[in-house]
Amino acid sequence: MTKAGPGFSTLAIHAGAQPDPTTGARATPIYQTTSFVFNDADHAAALFGLQQFGNIYTRIMNPTQAVLEERIAALEGGTAALAVASGHAAQLLVFHTIMRPGDNFVAARQLYGGSVNQFGQAFQSFDWQVRWADCADPESFAKEIDGRTKAIFIESLANPGGIFVDIAAVAEVARRHGLPLIVDNTMATPYLVRPLEHGADIVVHSLTKFIGGHGNSMGGILVDGGTFDWSRSGKYPLLSKPRPEYGGIVLHQAFGNFAFAVAARVLGLRDFGPAISPMNAFLIQTGVETLPLRMQRHCDNAHAVAKWLAAQEKVSWVRYAGLDGDPNHALQQRYSPKGAGAVFTFGLKDGYEAGKRFVEALEMFSHLANIGDTRSLVIHPASTTHRQLTLEQQVSAGAGPDVVRLSIGIEDVEDIIADLDQALAKV
Numbered sequence: 001m002t003k004a005g006p007g008f009s010t011l012a013i014h015a016g017a018q019p020d021p022t023t024g025a026r027a028t029p030i031y032q033t034t035s036f037v038f039n040d041a042d043h044a045a046a047l048f049g050l051q052q053f054g055n056i057y058t059r060i061m062n063p064t065q066a067v068l069e070e071r072i073a074a075l076e077g078g079t080a081a082l083a084v085a086s087g088h089a090a091q092l093l094v095f096h097t098i099m100r101p102g103d104n105f106v107a108a109r110q111l112y113g114g115s116v117n118q119f120g121q122a123f124q125s126f127d128w129q130v131r132w133a134d135c136a137d138p139e140s141f142a143k144e145i146d147g148r149t150k151a152i153f154i155e156s157l158a159n160p161g162g163i164f165v166d167i168a169a170v171a172e173v174a175r176r177h178g179l180p181l182i183v184d185n186t187m188a189t190p191y192l193v194r195p196l197e198h199g200a201d202i203v204v205h206s207l208t209k210f211i212g213g214h215g216n217s218m219g220g221i222l223v224d225g226g227t228f229d230w231s232r233s234g235k236y237p238l239l240s241k242p243r244p245e246y247g248g249i250v251l252h253q254a255f256g257n258f259a260f261a262v263a264a265r266v267l268g269l270r271d272f273g274p275a276i277s278p279m280n281a282f283l284i285q286t287g288v289e290t291l292p293l294r295m296q297r298h299c300d301n302a303h304a305v306a307k308w309l310a311a312q313e314k315v316s317w318v319r320y321a322g323l324d325g326d327p328n329h330a331l332q333q334r335y336s337p338k339g340a341g342a343v344f345t346f347g348l349k350d351g352y353e354a355g356k357r358f359v360e361a362l363e364m365f366s367h368l369a370n371i372g373d374t375r376s377l378v379i380h381p382a383s384t385t386h387r388q389l390t391l392e393q394q395v396s397a398g399a400g401p402d403v404v405r406l407s408i409g410i411e412d413v414e415d416i417i418a419d420l421d422q423a424l425a426k427v
C-alpha cells in the first residue's frame, strides 16, 4: 500500500518540531527571549533585508512560534502560516495585507459577533468597508462585488449557529471575480474541514478555541494556501509592488506561493505588533498534539447531547447539523463527515427569561464567553457576545433572545446530560 505522506494525527504531533539542536530537548522549548544575537554584521544586514530568514526580535518571529506555524500549515495543507496574539489579530493582519483605504470585502453575515463588530465598526477607521451576504446563498456574495472589492470572507462552520457553509460554491464565486476566499476555520478545525481543499485561499483561526483546546491561552493564526495570484490584477500592491523598506523587492515575486504569509509578517505584524507570546505558542502547540482525539470526542459528546435535548419537553428547537432532520445535515455530511463540531444552539420554550434561569442553574457547565475548552461551556449570546448587535443582527446571526449556546466538552457524556437535566427541571 502506498501512502501520500504522514497522516493527520502524526502531523499533529511531529510537524515542524525537531529535538532542540543544542540541548536535545524533545518537547519544543519555550524560547522566552525578546531578541537573537547576529553572527556578524553581514548576517544582521541579510536578515533585515529579507535576503535570509532568521530570528531577529520576538515581535516578528520566534522559534517556539515557528514550530506552531509549521504545524498548523501542515494540518491545513497550506504553504506557510503566521501565528499572532489572537484570532482578531490574525483577521486584522489578513485584511491589512489585502485592503487599501476605500476598498471593500464581502462577508457572510453569519459570523462570530466579535467579527461582525471588527468588520462593521473597527475597520471603518481604516476606511475598509464590509458588505454582508448570506452564507446559505453563494450568489448573494456575487451581488455585493464591485471594482473595489478585494476578498470574500466566511466561517466554514458558522458561530454560534453551527451552520456548515458550501465552501466550494462560495470559492467558485470568488474565483469567477478574481478574488481570494478567506475562511475562518476556528469552529471546525482542520480535523473536521480543510477549507484549502475546497477552494479557499487563506485560512484564519482563533487558536484560543479547539486548537489550543484547554481554555488557557489566546492565539490566532493565518494560513497561506499558496493558491492565489496576487500580481495578476494589480489590486494587491503590498504584494505586487516594490517595497522601499526592503530594498525594492516585490514580495510576491521574491516569495512566490508563501508571499502572503511573509507580507503579513514583515509589513503587518512588524508594524501593528500583535505578537503571540512564546509561552502561549508552546501551550497551544501542546494542545494541537491531541487535537484529533479531542475533536472526535467533542463531536461524539455533542451529537449525543443534541439528540437528548431534542427529545426534551421544555426545548422548542435544537440546531445541530449532525442531527438527521437538520436543514444543514447534507452539507455537514459532505464537508465534515467525522462530526458536526461541538458548538450548537437551542431554544427554550419560555424564551429569554427561561434561558437566563437555565444558564444559572447549571452546575458543571461554566457560564462564560468562550468555546472549544475541554470543559462544557454555556452562554446566552443575546445578553453577552452578541449584545452589541441590533435585534435584527442578532437574529440573522442565529443569536436571537431565546437562544442558548453550548460548547460541549470532553467530560463523560452521562455527566453532561445529568447537569442539563437538573437545570432544565429548574426552568
Ligand SMILES: Cc1ncc(COP(=O)(O)O)c(C=O)c1O
Pocket: 086, 087, 088, 089, 112, 114, 115, 155, 159, 184, 186, 187, 205, 206, 207, 208, 209, 218, 219, 220, 370, 371
Ligand atoms: C469563530 C471565531 N473567530 C474568531 C474569533 C476571535 O478570536 P480571538 O478571541 O482569539 O481573538 C472567535 C472568538 O470567539 C471565534 O469564535
